[in-house]
Amino acid sequence: MSDQLEVPTMAEFMAAGKEPEILYWVGSAGSYDDRAKKITKAFVRILNRANVDFAVLGSEESNTGDVAKRAGNEFLFQMQAMMNIEVLNGYGIKRIVTCDPHSFNCIKNEYPGLGGNFDVVHHTQYIKELISEGRLNLEGNTYKGKRITFHDPCYLGRANNEYDAPRDVLRKTNANLIEMKRHKATALCCGAGGAQMFKEPEKGNMDINILRTQDALETKPDIIATGCPYCNTMMTDGVKFNEKEDKISVMDIAELIANT
Template sequence: MGKNKINQLSLSHHFIINQIKTMQYKVPVMSDLVAEGKTPDVIFWVGCAGSFDQRAQRVTIAFTKILNQLNINFAVLGTEEACTGDPARRAGNEFVFQMLAQQNIATMNTYGVKKIITTCPHCFNTIKNEYPALGGNYEVLHHSTYLQGLINDGKLKVEGGAFKGKRITYHDSCYLGRANEIYEAPRSVIEALDADLIEINKCRTTGLCCGAGGGQMFKEDEPGNKRINVERTEQLIEVYPDVIAVACPFCNTMITDGVKGENKQDDVKVLDIAELVAQANSY
């Protein structure tokens, strides 16, 4: 009985501290800002996974909290945001890609969007590399690069938080790494947490895909002897991490499934770097 009492006490104590730190988080929507005559500095491109997928929504929320805590003048496109077209183009359906891409570009050009941050490497790659050919020219940042910049500028403090001394390994997203050569930004965020960054053998340029890219996320695997996410998860848990850090909503889903498949979900957390930063700060 006494033990329970203590737990309750510490829980409520924890609760009070959180209450103090909690702020009212806001998500400004572009059309509303325009109606009020305001202009955001950046657009937070949420992406379909970030909007609709339950797991990815938590990443969206974590990143939104960070933006709020730092008083970033941002907005989302909200219901005006459409899929970038990445899965359609990669599956081979150029018509669907073009329809979505042109629609998005028209929306953003109308609003005079200059700078975009996104938590999805697929959206990042498509908007950054493929939209310019269609008349969509923006400064596009993946949130790992953005967070790295905030940490480097001293605007965001993450050291000494919940992940201090934790074993964290990072799974490279293909569309961040090989496709766009962003290998260090997510790693520098992890290192800033005072965490123990453990590299697995197949990382950076040789990192194995999680299995979701190129439209695979949305269909059954072709016949084979193993699922790609299982192969990748096995490589990742080999180094006994406390956390597998990811920077892509699709990798997140695939590796989370892989960890569950290995029955390791109690030992290994799969977290996006935005979640790491938010949790380190108890946002």
């Protein structure tokens, strides 16, 4: 990574005889997608700012297998998962933080059945923790007075019942948090779940991301906040569909906090 970010690997920690506080699981989107890479860098800036002793797996990190499982290929999922679990257990990893709710849900809820038992935390939960402990101080008023609406990621919200952490963090920006009509447990999916991110909608089906973006636009936001790289892509496409990209930004919570 560039921008003079400090991103040590687990191999480097082991060579120095040290253990990190957390392992940052970057995820496939955060590693390869150009837009999601900006979220990755924003979160690393936060970790550096808070002096968090963290590490990444680097080239040793592989896809969690979530996409394969959602697409129905259980064999491929188990093969990918067990490969990752072997690496994680080999390093003695205990706590994992990720910006990807799909990875969060998969490692937290599905890896234990294959021998991978880890304390898995979503990045919004971890940012909230850093703020609560006084390790991360937000000094600016970059977003004061801005209207922000938050789109709940399915695998953070309905799948894992986490609705408060992202909102608690967003309130620290001094922005005006405006809820969509469908939010928290009644929030609509962005349309990327279940491996739908990587294919076109079936014939006769509407684009769910367009419908969800309309929910967001009804709040008259300056910014649509997301907590998932896939949601970010889908909401961005929805904003472009409505030709609002010059007026409305789609930003991950990590990006908002990194700029505050």
